[in-house]
Amino acid sequence: MEHSNLVRDLFLTTVEQSCFSAVTVFHGHRRLIVHNDSHHPRRQTSNISHELSHGILQHPPTEPFSDHGYRNFNKKIEDEANWLGSALLISEEAALHIVKSGMSIDDASDFYSATTDVITMRLNMTGAKSRVARMKSKRRYGTQ
Numbered sequence: 001m002e003h004s005n006l007v008r009d010l011f012l013t014t015v016e017q018s019c020f021s022a023v024t025v026f027h028g029h030r031r032l033i034v035h036n037d038s039h040h041p042r043r044q045t046s047n048i049s050h051e052l053s054h055g056i057l058q059h060p061p062t063e064p065f066s067d068h069g070y071r072n073f074n075k076k077i078e079d080e081a082n083w084l085g086s087a088l089l090i091s092e093e094a095a096l097h098i099v100k101s102g103m104s105i106d107d108a109s110d111f112y113s114a115t116t117d118v119i120t121m122r123l124n125m126t127g128a129k130s131r132v133a134r135m136k137s138k139r140r141y142g143t144q
Contacts, residue, residue, distance in 0.1 A: 022047035
């Protein structure tokens with residue numbers, strides 16, 4: 001391995017693990033997801049799900065950096081991929097199950113192999129806590 005590649009790999013995997021999560025590389029109409037396998041397995045799952053979402057949503061390829069060396073970032077596209085990526089990991093039904101069963105965020109993270117951030121995001125996005133509370137209230141007071 002070339003010295004520069006070794007330095008880069010050591011930097012990305014030991015010194016600054018958070019500077020690279022995952023990226024989709026295009027080759028014609030084909031896509032390849034490259035991810036940082038030094039991240040925790042649950043983080044890798046989130047990273048890959050996010051990149052898969054770009055493909056499912058048919059987001060076009062973009063240059064990773066601007067002419068001035070800054071990272072190109074399209075908030076709308078990234079928000080779409082964040083939303084779908086988390087939904088692929090924790091469905092609405094799963095979010096409701098987490099709350100109905102009284103599972104803690106940590107237990108749900110273990111059970112679904114997703115990060116606690118993804119679990120929390122999906123509970124919030126689906127309104128699972130308030131929906132389950134309303135269901136329990138209706139049952140308690142006998143209303144439908």
